[in-house]
């Protein structure tokens with residue numbers, strides 16, 4: 233009976249030596265390396281909103297990962313080493329356990345959602361899913377890109393924008409997005425705490441870092457009580473606390 237034969241008989245002698253060599257390589261590693269070698273690695277900067285949203289997604293899914301800080305202020309994202317990983321020179325990037333590198337936080341989060349379907353970030357219903365994606369896109373496509381470091385630096389360098397101009401510019405686009413989101417939430421989930429049913433998901437991954445940034449740029453949040461309440465409820469959860477900028481190893 234084939235199943236009673238030893239493993240090297242069934243798979244051939246050459247495969248037997250490969251199996252044994254792989255086992256030996258694994259056992260020869262230091263225990264710490266052995267445990268970590270299967271972890272994903274997130275290239276992150278503590279105050280980056282897009283890295284922040286990716287950390288939340290990883291945490292909500294209960295995934296373990298290594299964190300590799302990329303110091304934007306020291307232009308580490310422009311180094312040849314990092315550009316080889318992400319030619320756009322932006323964080324985040326996610327290295328998978330086989331070395332594959334993923335870039336662009338929306339693509340990374342969608343990858344996580346498909347690869348690790350437990351603890352889903354999106355509703356199963358197609359219309360509800362499209363609504364949640366649309367609310368996330370209000371932030372991901374129409375707000376965050378306008379307030380990104382390189383845009384603000386460009387305005388200062390080429391148009392002599394002052395810090396006051398930058399703060400007004402940033403608050404303008406955050407307020408436009410938050411006004412729309414407040415209305416969308418009221419129609420999609422009236423009376424609910426989160427954007428969909430009773431737990432946070434994709435939208436909250438995008439919202440919480442954007443609120444952090446709004447506070448940093450001193451945007452008035454009084455007109456957005458629902459968004460502020462979601463942010464507050466999220467910060468009662470470990471996944472969000474662990475992802476907070478000030479809780480990162482590279483935080484000031």
Ligand SMILES: N[C@@H](CCC(=O)N[C@@H](CS)C(=O)NCC(=O)O)C(=O)O
Nearest residue numbers: 280281282322323336337338381382
């Ligand atoms: N659409 C990209 C945007 C990434 C992005 O803009 N990252 C910022 C930090 S939040 C960055 O690396 N900025 C560096 C720079 O502007 O030079 C994503 O979602 O991953």
